[in-house]
Amino acid sequence: MRLLAVPVRIDALWLPAQRTVAGPVADFTRLPYRDPVTGRDVHPDQPFLSEGILPAPFEEELTLRAGVHLHWALPDALTRLVHGPHAGQPPRVPDRWLVTRTDPDGRRARWVVESDALTDGSTSSVPYPLSPEDPPGPSGRPWRRLGRVLPLGAWPGPETDRVARLTALGYGEPTFAAFYPHSASVFGFFDPQGTRPPAGTRYDLLGWYASPALDELAGILARPGAGTWAQRVADELGWAAGPEGAAPERMVCVGRLTLDPEEELSLLETGTTETGVYLGDSATEALAAHLGAELPGVNADEMEQLLEAIDVADRLESATLDLPERLAEARHTAAFTPVAAGTRWTVRPQDAVPGVDPAALLTAAGPAGLAPLGAAPAREVADLPAELGDLLVALNAAQAAHEQAQAQADGLRQRLFADWHRYLTCAYPPPENRTDYPDPDLAAAYLRREMAALDALLAETGEFPPTGPGDTRAHRLATALAAVEAVVARVNAALPEGAGYRLQQLPDDSYQVPNEPVVLLTGAEATGSDRYGSDGEHPAGLLPCVLVEAPGAAGVLADAEGVAAAGDLVDGFLTGLPEPHPALRRWTGQPWHPLLLHWEVEFLPAAAGTNLDPTDRDYDPEVVSLNYRLPAGEVELEPRPGHRLAERAAVTYSGSTVLSTATRPLLSARILRYLAGGPLARYNEDRVAAGLGPLTPEQVTGEPGALLAWCAEGSADPRLGRLAAAYAHLAEHEGSNLAQSLGGFNDALLMRRLTRQLPILDPLGFPSGQLLAEQVRDRVGEQNRQGPVPLADFNPLRAGCLRLLRLRVVDSFGVGHDLSVDRPAATTRLRVPDRPGWIALPPRVAQPARLRLRLLDAEQPARPVSGLVESSPVCGWLLPDLLDDGLRVHAAAGQWLGSLLPDPDPDRPDLARWLPAPSRGVPAVEQIGNPGLRAVVDRLRGYGADRLGELFGSLVEALDAVGEEGDGGHQVRSRLTGRPIAVLRLSLGLELLGPPAIHQDWNVFRQDLGRTGRETNGFPLVRFPVRVGAYGRLGDGVLGYWRHEPDGSLGVEYHDVPGMAAAGTDPPVRLAFGLPEETLTVLLEPAGALHATTGILPTVSVRLDPAHHHDALARLETGFLAAPVLTDAAGVGLVLPATEPGRRWTWRERAGDVWTETEDPPAPTPGFPTDVTLREGWLALPTAATTR
Structure with missing residues (x-):
C-alpha cells in the first residue's frame, strides 16, 4: 500500500519528581449527575454550571508524575477549519498512535495510544464531556475518560466505545490539542521512567486513522478536482507530496525525538527578570513603545509616533490636508474594534x-x-x-x-x-x-x-x-x-x-x-513557539512529506503484527532522513512553548460622580464632565486638573488568554512596505546617478539589505534611519516577543465572564425543574457565552487607571513562569504622571456602542435623507456680502431670496433689516418656503443689527480657516462675495448594541425579583460631550450650529465653533445612551466635512454630496447695489470685468414697482455724456438659465 508520511513534531518534558502545573480549562469530574443504578445524586451541592468546574487563573491543580511526558503537535492542515458538510469544524485527526521507545542499547518498548477510546475506569485518561452523539457510559456521568494506552503486545485489547468525532478542538476548546493537560492521553504519552533517561534514547511516533474512510488525505483525493493529486494535496493541505506517480491510498503521521547525548538534561529554570512588559491599546502600539525605549540614539516618544504613523499610513496615503489630525484620529480609531450592526x-x-x-x-x-x-x-x-x-x-x-x-x-x-x-x-x-x-x-x-x-x-x-x-x-x-x-x-x-x-x-x-489592554512581553521567556503554524515556513511554503511503500499488513495497520511491521518501516525511514527535517527533533533540554497568559490587574476608577458611593449607587449624569474634558482639536478625553482616582474602590480582575506571536511580522512588514514606496524611489535616484540599475519593490521585499543600509547611512531624512533601525531590531529579535490582549477585561467590568458554558440542564432537578431548564434552553439559544460574576464591581464606564498585579506565562505542558510587573512600560498617551507602572484608561464604554450621525431631509425634517439625489439635507444658503457686510439668503436650488443687513429694521429697530432681493425676492422672512432656512433667518434677524454684524465677522474668519479644494470655477464671484454657507440639519445620538448592561450583584438581584426594571446604576443617563466641528482643521467645514428644543424649534443660542475653540469652552452637546437624539441646524462650508467627536468612540464624519451643492453653487446669483452711477440718460453704460463661462452681467433698475433688466449692459460711449443722469440699480451675475 502506498502511504504518504506526514511529519509531526514531538516534544518531551522530563520530570525527576512529580510537579504541579496548570490544569485543563475545566474539571468535568465535578459535574453533578444522578447515578442511574442507585438513583443517588452525585455532587448534589454543585449546580450544573461552568463556574463550578473552571479553575481560576494562576491555579495549579494538575499533578504530573515523574517520568517522560511526550506531546505531539498535529500537522497544521489538520487543525484548521474546513468547508463542506462539517463547515466550521476542523477535520478529523488520526486516532491511533504507535509510540516506540528505543534505548541506546537497542532495546525497544512499544505502546498504542487509542485517541478516540471512551472508558470509565482509568484515571490516567483525561475527562471528556459527552456530546449527544457520543455513547453514554453505564454510570450516567455527563463525562467519560478519553484515550487509552495499551502495550503493543496486548493491542487491540477489549472493545470499548469511541468518541463520535475526534478533532483538534476536542469538545470545542481551541487549545485542546495544543495544551498537554487537555489531551495528555489523546495526543500525548507518559513513560513512567523513574530515573533520568540515558542519552541517545529516542521515541518514534506513527499515527494513522483506524478507519480508512475517515482519512483526511483519502477523502480529499476521492473528491473530484482539477490538477494532479500532488497539486491538490499542496493546494488543500499545504503538503509537498514528493515525486509524481500513483496517488497514496492513505496518510500516516511520523516523527522522532532523540535525547541528544551531547547535552545534560537540564531542569526547568525559574522565571527571569529580564522580560520586558509593555502595554498599549493594540499589539502594534505596545511594540512601538518597546522599540522607542530599546533602540539606542533615538527619542522614545518620537520613535513611538513614527512607528504608529507607519501603522496607519495605508489609511492616510491619499490624504492631503490635516495629516497630524488624521493621524491622531486613526490612532484613536485603532483603539477600537468594529462590531457589525446590520x-x-x-x-x-x-x-x-x-x-x-x-x-x-x-x-x-x-x-x-x-x-x-x-x-x-x-x-x-x-x-x-x-x-x-x-x-x-x-x-x-x-x-x-x-x-x-x-x-x-x-x-x-x-x-x-x-x-x-x-x-x-x-x-x-x-x-x-x-x-x-x-x-x-x-x-x-x-x-x-x-x-x-x-x-x-x-x-x-x-x-x-x-x-x-x-x-x-x-x-x-x-x-x-x-x-x-x-x-x-x-x-x-x-x-x-x-x-x-x-x-x-x-x-x-x-x-x-474598546480594545482590551494589550500586554507585550519581550525577552527570553517571551520566545514564541514554532510548535504550531510553522508548516508553511518550509520551501515553497509546503510541509515536506514522503511517499512510502508499505507491503502487506504494514499498510493495513489493522492488527499488532501489521502495526509492528509499519513501526519497523518507519524506523528505517526516519533513520534515513537527512537532518534537519521537520520529522526529526533533538532534545537538549526542557521545552518552552508559551501558550497561555494568566493576568491579574487592579482597576482604579475615577473618583467623582461614579457608582461606588455606598449611599448612592447611581452614576452622576455629569460624571464624565466632572473628571474629564474634551480639549479643542483633540480626539481623546483628558483628565481635568485635580482629577483623582478612587483608590479605596479599586477592584481586582483576572483572566486567562492565548498568546500570539503575530505582532512583529505585521509591523515589520508595514515598515518594509513603506520603505519600498517613496524612500525606494529616492534610493533608486542615487543608484541611477551612480550607474547602478534601480530596484523594484519585489526585489527589496526579498532582499531589503541595500535599501536599509541607504536609509541608515545615505539618506538625509533621519526618520528613515530610525525605521531601518526598527526593522533591523525586529528582524534580530523576531522570535522573542509575545503579545495578547487581557481577554475578558471588558466583560469583567460588566460583571460577566466570557468562557465556554455548559448546556442548560438541571440533571438533579424535579420534573418541574427540568421542564424549566428545557424552556430556558429553548429561549436562550446560542446566547449562553457569558456567565455572571456577582462578586465584583459594576463598571460599565471604563475610566480610570490600570495596574498590573501578576502575569504568568504558561507553556504547552502547563508549566508556568511568573513575570516581574514592577515597572511595566506604556505608550506615551497611556502613561500616568508620577505613577510609574500605572496605565491610564481614558473613558470608554465597556459594551459595543456607536455615535449615530444622520443628515436630515431638508423638505421632511423628521426623516433622514433617503440616499437618492432628490433627497437633500441642504435647507438653503447664506452668502456673505463683502460689500455690504450682510448675509444674502438663497434657496437650496440657488435662488436669491433677500439679504440680512446689520442695520436696524425701520419698523422694528430691535431686529436686523431684511432686504428682499431685487426682482424675484421674498418680501418678508415669514414667506421663505423652507422651514429650516426660515427658522435660521428669523433667528439671525432676531439677534439685532449689532450682533448680526459680529456674527458676520466671525463667519468670514471661520470660512478663511476652511481649506477649499480648487476654486470651483467661480473666481469672479468669489472676489465680490464671500464663500457660500450651507444650512442643513442633522441628528446626533448615542446607541448601545442591545439593552444596557445590568448589575449582577446578588443583593441587586434580590431587589430585581420584586420590580419590573433592572439595575443599571443610571449608566444610560450619563452624558458624554460631543464636539461638533473641528476648528483648525482645514478639512472641516462646520462654522457653528443651533441646538433644537425638545419641541423641534430652533434654539436661541448660536454656538460659534471658532469662538468655543478659542475660549476652550466645553462642547454644549452632551448625549446619553438613554436619552433621545439631538437635532442640530448647522452652518457648513460645503467644501469641508462635518466631524463629530466624543472621545469615547471613534470620530465620525459626513460630507455633502457634490450633487447637493455643486449645481446650487453654480446657480447662486451674485449681485450688489451700484449707486450712484453717472451715465447717459438714454441708457446705462458700465465698465465691467470679464465674466465666467455661462454667466453674463445684468443691470437691474427699478422704476416705482417695476423692475427692468439690461443683459450685457454696453460700455460707456466715448466722451462725456450730453445728458448726464444719476442711476441706482443692481449689478448681478445670474446663470444663463436664471437670466432666461
Whole structure:
C-alpha cells in the first residue's frame, strides 16, 4: 500500500519528581449527575454550571508524575477549519498512535495510544464531556475518560466505545490539542521512567486513522478536482507530496525525538527578570513603545509616533490636508474594534462597480479620514420617481426596527441565561451558607416572567422573511421591501436591457467596542513557539512529506503484527532522513512553548460622580464632565486638573488568554512596505546617478539589505534611519516577543465572564425543574457565552487607571513562569504622571456602542435623507456680502431670496433689516418656503443689527480657516462675495448594541425579583460631550450650529465653533445612551466635512454630496447695489470685468414697482455724456438659465 508520511513534531518534558502545573480549562469530574443504578445524586451541592468546574487563573491543580511526558503537535492542515458538510469544524485527526521507545542499547518498548477510546475506569485518561452523539457510559456521568494506552503486545485489547468525532478542538476548546493537560492521553504519552533517561534514547511516533474512510488525505483525493493529486494535496493541505506517480491510498503521521547525548538534561529554570512588559491599546502600539525605549540614539516618544504613523499610513496615503489630525484620529480609531450592526438599503445602477455605492449621498458615518463613498451622478438617478425616496426611507427604517428588536431580544436572552445561573445557585447553594441566597421558587417565577417578556418581543419582531399573514416587524419589513422592489421593477421595465437599477444591501454604521489592554512581553521567556503554524515556513511554503511503500499488513495497520511491521518501516525511514527535517527533533533540554497568559490587574476608577458611593449607587449624569474634558482639536478625553482616582474602590480582575506571536511580522512588514514606496524611489535616484540599475519593490521585499543600509547611512531624512533601525531590531529579535490582549477585561467590568458554558440542564432537578431548564434552553439559544460574576464591581464606564498585579506565562505542558510587573512600560498617551507602572484608561464604554450621525431631509425634517439625489439635507444658503457686510439668503436650488443687513429694521429697530432681493425676492422672512432656512433667518434677524454684524465677522474668519479644494470655477464671484454657507440639519445620538448592561450583584438581584426594571446604576443617563466641528482643521467645514428644543424649534443660542475653540469652552452637546437624539441646524462650508467627536468612540464624519451643492453653487446669483452711477440718460453704460463661462452681467433698475433688466449692459460711449443722469440699480451675475 502506498502511504504518504506526514511529519509531526514531538516534544518531551522530563520530570525527576512529580510537579504541579496548570490544569485543563475545566474539571468535568465535578459535574453533578444522578447515578442511574442507585438513583443517588452525585455532587448534589454543585449546580450544573461552568463556574463550578473552571479553575481560576494562576491555579495549579494538575499533578504530573515523574517520568517522560511526550506531546505531539498535529500537522497544521489538520487543525484548521474546513468547508463542506462539517463547515466550521476542523477535520478529523488520526486516532491511533504507535509510540516506540528505543534505548541506546537497542532495546525497544512499544505502546498504542487509542485517541478516540471512551472508558470509565482509568484515571490516567483525561475527562471528556459527552456530546449527544457520543455513547453514554453505564454510570450516567455527563463525562467519560478519553484515550487509552495499551502495550503493543496486548493491542487491540477489549472493545470499548469511541468518541463520535475526534478533532483538534476536542469538545470545542481551541487549545485542546495544543495544551498537554487537555489531551495528555489523546495526543500525548507518559513513560513512567523513574530515573533520568540515558542519552541517545529516542521515541518514534506513527499515527494513522483506524478507519480508512475517515482519512483526511483519502477523502480529499476521492473528491473530484482539477490538477494532479500532488497539486491538490499542496493546494488543500499545504503538503509537498514528493515525486509524481500513483496517488497514496492513505496518510500516516511520523516523527522522532532523540535525547541528544551531547547535552545534560537540564531542569526547568525559574522565571527571569529580564522580560520586558509593555502595554498599549493594540499589539502594534505596545511594540512601538518597546522599540522607542530599546533602540539606542533615538527619542522614545518620537520613535513611538513614527512607528504608529507607519501603522496607519495605508489609511492616510491619499490624504492631503490635516495629516497630524488624521493621524491622531486613526490612532484613536485603532483603539477600537468594529462590531457589525446590520444592513441598510440603497438603489444603484445594475452595471455599477461592485463594492462601490454610487447612490450614496454622503459619507457613511465612520472613522474620520476614510475615503467617502462615491456619489451617483445626476444622470444615473434622473429617471427614478420621487416616491422611491420615501419608500427607501421607510424600508431602511423597517430594517433598523427589525434589527434593533433582534439585538434587544439577544440582550434579553443573555440576561435570561445569567438569571438561570443565579437560579441554579439558589437551588443548589453551598452547604455552609444556604440562607445567603434568594428563594429558588422566587427566582424560578422571575425566569418565567422574563421568558414571557421575551416571547412577547419575539412575537412582535417575527422572523424574516415572514410566512403567512401578520403585523410583525418582519412583516412590515417585507412589505416595505416589496414596495421598493415594485418601483424599481417598474422603472427597469421602461429602460433598455442592462441600463436599469437594482436594490442592494450595504453594511450599516458599525458599533465599536474598546480594545482590551494589550500586554507585550519581550525577552527570553517571551520566545514564541514554532510548535504550531510553522508548516508553511518550509520551501515553497509546503510541509515536506514522503511517499512510502508499505507491503502487506504494514499498510493495513489493522492488527499488532501489521502495526509492528509499519513501526519497523518507519524506523528505517526516519533513520534515513537527512537532518534537519521537520520529522526529526533533538532534545537538549526542557521545552518552552508559551501558550497561555494568566493576568491579574487592579482597576482604579475615577473618583467623582461614579457608582461606588455606598449611599448612592447611581452614576452622576455629569460624571464624565466632572473628571474629564474634551480639549479643542483633540480626539481623546483628558483628565481635568485635580482629577483623582478612587483608590479605596479599586477592584481586582483576572483572566486567562492565548498568546500570539503575530505582532512583529505585521509591523515589520508595514515598515518594509513603506520603505519600498517613496524612500525606494529616492534610493533608486542615487543608484541611477551612480550607474547602478534601480530596484523594484519585489526585489527589496526579498532582499531589503541595500535599501536599509541607504536609509541608515545615505539618506538625509533621519526618520528613515530610525525605521531601518526598527526593522533591523525586529528582524534580530523576531522570535522573542509575545503579545495578547487581557481577554475578558471588558466583560469583567460588566460583571460577566466570557468562557465556554455548559448546556442548560438541571440533571438533579424535579420534573418541574427540568421542564424549566428545557424552556430556558429553548429561549436562550446560542446566547449562553457569558456567565455572571456577582462578586465584583459594576463598571460599565471604563475610566480610570490600570495596574498590573501578576502575569504568568504558561507553556504547552502547563508549566508556568511568573513575570516581574514592577515597572511595566506604556505608550506615551497611556502613561500616568508620577505613577510609574500605572496605565491610564481614558473613558470608554465597556459594551459595543456607536455615535449615530444622520443628515436630515431638508423638505421632511423628521426623516433622514433617503440616499437618492432628490433627497437633500441642504435647507438653503447664506452668502456673505463683502460689500455690504450682510448675509444674502438663497434657496437650496440657488435662488436669491433677500439679504440680512446689520442695520436696524425701520419698523422694528430691535431686529436686523431684511432686504428682499431685487426682482424675484421674498418680501418678508415669514414667506421663505423652507422651514429650516426660515427658522435660521428669523433667528439671525432676531439677534439685532449689532450682533448680526459680529456674527458676520466671525463667519468670514471661520470660512478663511476652511481649506477649499480648487476654486470651483467661480473666481469672479468669489472676489465680490464671500464663500457660500450651507444650512442643513442633522441628528446626533448615542446607541448601545442591545439593552444596557445590568448589575449582577446578588443583593441587586434580590431587589430585581420584586420590580419590573433592572439595575443599571443610571449608566444610560450619563452624558458624554460631543464636539461638533473641528476648528483648525482645514478639512472641516462646520462654522457653528443651533441646538433644537425638545419641541423641534430652533434654539436661541448660536454656538460659534471658532469662538468655543478659542475660549476652550466645553462642547454644549452632551448625549446619553438613554436619552433621545439631538437635532442640530448647522452652518457648513460645503467644501469641508462635518466631524463629530466624543472621545469615547471613534470620530465620525459626513460630507455633502457634490450633487447637493455643486449645481446650487453654480446657480447662486451674485449681485450688489451700484449707486450712484453717472451715465447717459438714454441708457446705462458700465465698465465691467470679464465674466465666467455661462454667466453674463445684468443691470437691474427699478422704476416705482417695476423692475427692468439690461443683459450685457454696453460700455460707456466715448466722451462725456450730453445728458448726464444719476442711476441706482443692481449689478448681478445670474446663470444663463436664471437670466432666461
